[in-house]
Amino acid sequence: MKCPVCDTEVDEGARFCPRCGASLEDVKNIMVSTTPTIPGYRIKKVIGIVTGLSPRTRGMLGRFIAGIETIFGGEIRAFTTEIEKARMEALERMKAKAAALGANAVVGVDLETSDLGLGAGIIVITATGTAVMVEPET
Ligand SMILES: [Zn+2]
Numbered sequence: 001m002k003c004p005v006c007d008t009e010v011d012e013g014a015r016f017c018p019r020c021g022a023s024l025e026d027v028k029n030i031m032v033s034t035t036p037t038i039p040g041y042r043i044k045k046v047i048g049i050v051t052g053l054s055p056r057t058r059g060m061l062g063r064f065i066a067g068i069e070t071i072f073g074g075e076i077r078a079f080t081t082e083i084e085k086a087r088m089e090a091l092e093r094m095k096a097k098a099a100a101l102g103a104n105a106v107v108g109v110d111l112e113t114s115d116l117g118l119g120a121g122i123i124v125i126t127a128t129g130t131a132v133m134v135e136p137e138t
Helices: 024-029 059-071 077-100
Strands: 041-057 105-115 122-136
Touching (some): 041 077, 041 105, 077 105
Antiparallel strands (some): 041 122, 105 122
């Protein structure tokens, strides 16, 4: 697995990143929701807006495969897989920022995909949300 903060390869199950010191445990435990609240939890404190970016280039191979699959009318798998990975990465980076701020959840999460276009094949996925401190409702 990779540290969501600095991209360093870290051992599976490691609790802290050896390079930047990010708490990987905290990042894993952060709850993420696209809704403004999490059922069963009460927002104790709003910390602020957090974002995570993930720029991608599809690369020649991806483009080639996507071309073939388009011809055969299938799903453009190479493309969707790459987007899926980029979305996960953007979310992980957003969670890492929230964890660094002492949040334990991110609510109102929105994922945006922008294609830089002009044939550059660069896609930027942005995850935005509100970092909050939540506690279970009693
Ligand atoms: Zn790190």
